[in-house]
Amino acid sequence: MALTGNHHHHLRLSPPLPRTLAPAKTPALSAPPPLRRRLLAAAAAAPPAGQFRVDVLSESLPFIQKFRGKTIVVKYGGAAMKSEALRASVVNDLVLLACVGLRPVLVHGGGPEINSWLGRLGIEPVFRDGLRVTDASTMEIVSMVLVGKVNKHLVSLINKAGATAVGLSGMDGCLLTARPAPNAAQLGFVGEVASVDSSVLRPLTDSGHIPVIASVAADKDGQPYNINADTVAGELAAALGAEKLILLTDVAGILRDRNDPSSLVKEIDIKGVKKMIEEGLVAGGMIPKVNCCVRSLAQGVRTTSIIDGRVPHSLLLEIMTDEGAGTMITG
Numbered sequence: 001m002a003l004t005g006n007h008h009h010h011l012r013l014s015p016p017l018p019r020t021l022a023p024a025k026t027p028a029l030s031a032p033p034p035l036r037r038r039l040l041a042a043a044a045a046a047p048p049a050g051q052f053r054v055d056v057l058s059e060s061l062p063f064i065q066k067f068r069g070k071t072i073v074v075k076y077g078g079a080a081m082k083s084e085a086l087r088a089s090v091v092n093d094l095v096l097l098a099c100v101g102l103r104p105v106l107v108h109g110g111g112p113e114i115n116s117w118l119g120r121l122g123i124e125p126v127f128r129d130g131l132r133v134t135d136a137s138t139m140e141i142v143s144m145v146l147v148g149k150v151n152k153h154l155v156s157l158i159n160k161a162g163a164t165a166v167g168l169s170g171m172d173g174c175l176l177t178a179r180p181a182p183n184a185a186q187l188g189f190v191g192e193v194a195s196v197d198s199s200v201l202r203p204l205t206d207s208g209h210i211p212v213i214a215s216v217a218a219d220k221d222g223q224p225y226n227i228n229a230d231t232v233a234g235e236l237a238a239a240l241g242a243e244k245l246i247l248l249t250d251v252a253g254i255l256r257d258r259n260d261p262s263s264l265v266k267e268i269d270i271k272g273v274k275k276m277i278e279e280g281l282v283a284g285g286m287i288p289k290v291n292c293c294v295r296s297l298a299q300g301v302r303t304t305s306i307i308d309g310r311v312p313h314s315l316l317l318e319i320m321t322d323e324g325a326g327t328m329i330t331g
Contacts, residue, residue, distance in 0.1 A: 063320045068101035070243035071205065072319065075233035076154075077109040078250040080309030087157065090248070093315035094210060095163040102319075103205040106158075106165075106212045107236060109229035110150035117145050130285075134188040134226050142226045143169075146214040154212050165210045170217025171224070173200025176232065178217040178225040191217065191225025193232060196239035234292040238299035245296050246318060247289055248309030253326030254282060254290070267328045270294055290329070297331040304329045 047055070074094070080086040094104050111132075118125050118141055126133040134142060151167040158165035170176030175198065178191035204211050213236070215229040230247055237245035254276065256263040268276070273290055276282045282290055286306075293304035307314045307326030317325035 060320045064100045067097075067243060067319060069103065071103045071105060071237075071240045072097065072244045072246065073105045073107065073233050073237040073240065073242045074315065075107045075109075075230055075245075075247045076309075077111070077229055078248060078309050080248050080314075081108070081110070082112060086309065086312065088161075089312040090309070090315060091154075091157045091161050093313055094158060095161045096316065097319065098163045098208065098210055104210055105201065105205065105236065105240065105242075106154065106210060107215060107229055107233040108146075108150060108154060108212065109215055110146050113150055114142055114145050117141055128186055131183070131187055131190065132226070133186070134190050136189070139189040139224055139226060143216050143224055146216050146226075151212060151214040158210055158212065163210050164208065165212050166204055167212045167214070168200070169214045170227065170232070173197070175200055175213070176217035176227070176235075178219045178227060180219070180225070189223065189225050191219065191227045193217070193227060193235040194219070196235050198236065198239045201240065228288070230289055230292045234296040234301075234304075237296045237301045237304075241300060242296075243302045244319070245293065245301050245304040246315065247293070247304075247306050248314065249289065249306055249326075250308075250310060251286070251306075252308045253306050254286065256281060258283075265327050266324060267330065269330050270297060273329055293329045297329065302331075 074090075076090060080090050094106060097104050114132075115125050118138065121141065123138060123141065125138075132138075147167075147169045151169070155165040155167040168175060170178065175196065176193055177195045177197075179194040181187060181190045181192050184190055201211050213232065215227045215232040216224055217227055217232075218224050233247065234245060236242075252261050252264050254265045254268065254273070255261065256265060256276075258281075265276075273282065273294065277287060277290065289306055293306065297304055305318050305324065305326055305328045307318050307324070311317070311325055314325035317323065318328075
């Protein structure tokens with residue numbers, strides 16, 4: 001089919017406005033440049049997508065160099081675990097970190113999933129002072145759900161995203177040995193970490209695998225215990241000599257004023273955070289998280305962070321940018 005006339009006709013801009021409609025020139029304001037020049041100028045100012053991606057990658061180089069070969073322990077739970085989109089973002093972040101040479105270790109809980117299975121089996125969850133009471137039959141379900149279901153689901157998501165994950169519980173390779181918590185008489189099989197033997201993890205992280213660890217462990221007699229996942233992450237970070245411990249939470253981080261999200265404390269040291277606890281500025285569920293960070297810092301972990309798991313890619317924000325995604329607590 002022959003093209004007649006000017007085959008660029010579809011690119012021609014519409015004719016200029018008739019004079020009568022053109023704005024009258026005022027001496028103070030010169031007329032705006034013609035539309036075509038403005039569009040061209042705007043297009044030149046905005047970098048193309050490829051350029052933007054290259055800039056971002058290039059800016060992350062110092063962070064990649066700083067953390068390459070270093071162990072990062074991430075505790076995963078809360079909203080980031082419940083939402084499919086957030087779960088995908090955490091999994092992708094872990095895979096990316098592993099690809100650029102970091103050694104991520106993922107520790108998870110799974111409270112909501114446990115409750116839903118106890119419900120299906122007609123077992124009423126019982127809480128005392130906000131802590132789950134775990135009798136023998138509940139402990140059996142906790143173990144089944146955390147180790148058999150939640151753990152393996154996370155492993156398969158990471159594998160599907162292109163890394164190689166290995167799922168473990170505290171019992172595997174005697175990674176964790178539990179002991180009853182001081183309030184075990186009231187709470188049943190709720191434990192603490194008596195000791196960590198991280199030798200099973202070294203060959204895994206050395207060969208580029210991502211360990212995914214369920215917070216269930218046995219005592220020296222083989223009795224299983226449910227252990228708080230924050231605690232497990234903190235003790236593992238200490239035993240591994242981790243560079244960073246990161247707790248994903250459902251809040252923005254530590255706030256100076258709990259009702260004001262803009263009062264986020266970006267960075268604080270142990271002294272400062274203890275002072276905030278004394279002043280009652282850190283309270284409720286944040287206290288055990290902060291104490292867990294303080295404990296691992298005291299045992300040689302370089303930095304700890306409490307970050308907002310409700311923000312997509314908060315893990316990358318925390319590790320690969322100066323701004324971070326929550327509160328960093330330093331030694």
